[in-house]
Amino acid sequence: MKILVPAKRVPDPNSTIKVKPDGSGIVTDNLKWVINPFDEIAIEEGLRIKEKSGPAEVVLVSIGSKAASEQLRTGLAMGADRAILVLSEEAIDSLAVARVLAKIVETEQIELVLMGKQAIDADSNQAGQMLAELLGWPQATFASKIELGDGRAKVTREVDGGLETLDLALPAVITTDLRLNEPRYASLPGIMKARKKELKEVPIADLGVDAAPKLKVLRMVPPAKREGGRKVENVHELVQSLHNEAKVI
Amino acid sequence: MGDVLVFAEHQKGKFPKTTLVSVAAGREAAQKTGGACHAVVLGKNVDAVANELAGYGVKTVYAVDDDALEHYVADAYTEALAEVVKQKGIDLVVATSTAVGKDLLPRLAAKLGAGMASDVTAFHEDGTMERPMYAGNAIATIQIEGSPKVVSVRGTAFDAAKKEGQAQVEKLSVSLDPSRLKTKFVDFNETKSDRPVLTEARIVVSGGRGLKNGENFQTYLEPLCEVLGAAMGASRAAVDAGFVPNDLQVGQTGKVVAPTLYVAVGISGAIQHLAGMKDSKVIVAINKDGEAPIFSVADYGLVADLFKAVPELTEELKKLKSH
Ligand SMILES: Cc1cc2nc3c(=O)[nH]c(=O)nc-3n(C[C@H](O)[C@H](O)[C@H](O)COP(=O)(O)OP(=O)(O)OC[C@H]3O[C@@H](n4cnc5c(N)ncnc54)[C@H](O)[C@@H]3O)c2cc1C
Ligand SMILES: Nc1ncnc2c1ncn2[C@@H]1O[C@H](COP(=O)(O)O)[C@@H](O)[C@H]1O
Numbered sequence: 039m040k041i042l043v044p045a046k047r048v049p050d051p052n053s054t055i056k057v058k059p060d061g062s063g064i065v066t067d068n069l070k071w072v073i074n075p076f077d078e079i080a081i082e083e084g085l086r087i088k089e090k091s092g093p094a095e096v097v098l099v100s101i102g103s104k105a106a107s108e109q110l111r112t113g114l115a116m117g118a119d120r121a122i123l124v125l126s127e128e129a130i131d132s133l134a135v136a137r138v139l140a141k142i143v144e145t146e147q148i149e150l151v152l153m154g155k156q157a158i159d160a161d162s163n164q165a166g167q168m169l170a171e172l173l174g175w176p177q178a179t180f181a182s183k184i185e186l187g188d189g190r191a192k193v194t195r196e197v198d199g200g201l202e203t204l205d206l207a208l209p210a211v212i213t214t215d216l217r218l219n220e221p222r223y224a225s226l227p228g229i230m231k232a233r234k235k236e237l238k239e240v241p242i243a244d245l246g247v248d249a250a251p252k253l254k255v256l257r258m259v260p261p262a263k264r265e266g267g268r269k270v271e272n273v274h275e276l277v278q279s280l281h282n283e284a285k286v287i
Numbered sequence: 288m289g290d291v292l293v294f295a296e297h298q299k300g301k302f303p304k305t306t307l308v309s310v311a312a313g314r315e316a317a318q319k320t321g322g323a324c325h326a327v328v329l330g331k332n333v334d335a336v337a338n339e340l341a342g343y344g345v346k347t348v349y350a351v352d353d354d355a356l357e358h359y360v361a362d363a364y365t366e367a368l369a370e371v372v373k374q375k376g377i378d379l380v381v382a383t384s385t386a387v388g389k390d391l392l393p394r395l396a397a398k399l400g401a402g403m404a405s406d407v408t409a410f411h412e413d414g415t416m417e418r419p420m421y422a423g424n425a426i427a428t429i430q431i432e433g434s435p436k437v438v439s440v441r442g443t444a445f446d447a448a449k450k451e452g453q454a455q456v457e458k459l460s461v462s463l464d465p466s467r468l469k470t471k472f473v474d475f476n477e478t479k480s481d482r483p484v485l486t487e488a489r490i491v492v493s494g495g496r497g498l499k500n501g502e503n504f505q506t507y508l509e510p511l512c513e514v515l516g517a518a519m520g521a522s523r524a525a526v527d528a529g530f531v532p533n534d535l536q537v538g539q540t541g542k543v544v545a546p547t548l549y550v551a552v553g554i555s556g557a558i559q560h561l562a563g564m565k566d567s568k569v570i571v572a573i574n575k576d577g578e579a580p581i582f583s584v585a586d587y588g589l590v591a592d593l594f595k596a597v598p599e600l601t602e603e604l605k606k607l608k609s610h
Contacts, residue, residue, distance in 0.1 A: 049421075056424075164393035167390060168397035197387075198385055204473060205470070206471075252403075253431055253432075267588065273589065
């Protein structure tokens, strides 16, 4: 089975994000960059499927600047087989991402796409669902468990009020939630091997897809700051304050 | 500017608050841009819910009844909703970013070739909108080009629509292409709880890793929730450790809440958690580490061992209630 795992380069979730004074974006100096955490979970799942269910190839793809090759190398070091970097200097929206991915799915004859539910920079939570529609494939988003067999996938999903199980005909797009697995770290031998694995670069223009974004970010501002409150001495003071001052109980 | 269509999610014949929020958001968007706001219900035997929805100030309620729509699944719902959008020449589709909204709207957008914005918190008269990015560390002004457009709205950013008028209900039939329906609903394992729904509660009490295990959620947090009539929430760490069910996670990648009172117990206050609760009206934090970042957003902070403070708090509140 050929599995495609899209992986986006995003700021480390532990870093402090500041908006540029001119509102044109975020300050990127000194930021640490990582594979989008949900995509890391998707890579791990792809590797587990390969280890468990036999012959499979895990292909990574990232759309972005040359710098994203760093994240692809990390994914290869985790154990993915090869990687494609679609070079694009422009910021693109999730629909354009999905169009690019759809093209790659076709040319690579992919049978399963595993991807993050959400890129933690723009927080859109869109590309997987869009890709499924463009391909005419079923989708299972927010997966916390995946069982493959017989050309079908049984997927447990994290939804409001509980867990839902869907049965999908493959090929399909599955997006990961936090509880699906705990991604492995790249081992030293893994890092050595990754250097020799294929990482192919393709300019986005060569794919012949319409990647013009329809969602445009015009400007950004920092969020309104919440006024800090105070510390209370004990439980009694807390209850009195909530009752008499805040009047919420 | 053209018309707005609200996708009205319903559960067990009722509308959760999140649906009424989407109606309010749709009405606001329509008012700002000068169009009319309609709503649509999809499902099996939807007459009653369609009539109910008609009382919330929309111009028309479209009702689509089909066996294939009995359980929500993305492919069938996308096909049906896209047809309504096309038949009615809709310019903007709106729903709240619930689990269903998040699953459905992007698929719909792709089907329509539409641009989409998630978690919109405000509509402006010039057609621009606002939405948070980077776990709420940036508030972006955005624009969607072309028509139609698709928008999910943040459930905490708009008040629920109030009863107003009685719209006309129009039944629509759609033809669903069976070759596009490849998903089978198997089952729904509902989290059993007597507590209010997290996204609807006036008070939320959330626990974190500081609770140490699931049993302590029962012994310490449950009685506090009980006396406050509060919903229970949790940090990712508490959910990952299996202390509580997944759908209690509050934060950037879980649920966003903004209750009148939010009580964070044994939660450090990572940016991802703050993203899901910092718009609460009053925030209380109980943590034994006086330097924990949660205190930077708390109106009232109590530096204490939760295993001592929470039972005391529960007792004091009981006393207060009995007066
Ligand atoms: C991609 C991604 C998405 C994420 N999404 C979310 C999300 O949506 N929501 C979310 O919450 N997190 C999210 N996180 C995780 C987040 O970064 C933090 O790891 C998490 O919120 C920490 O949970 P916590 O505060 O319970 O645990 P900790 O950070 O371990 O804090 C425990 C706190 O309990 C206190 N404590 C311990 N014992 C006691 C005691 N006896 N009495 C009083 N206080 C005590 C400690 O002082 C400490 O402050 C995400 C992370 C990533 C990478
Ligand atoms: N530039 C990108 N390169 C590779 N994958 C991406 C990119 N943008 C989004 N994705 C994938 O789409 C998922 C959802 O992204 P989003 O819709 O932006 O929240 C991510 O978890 C990735 O798997």
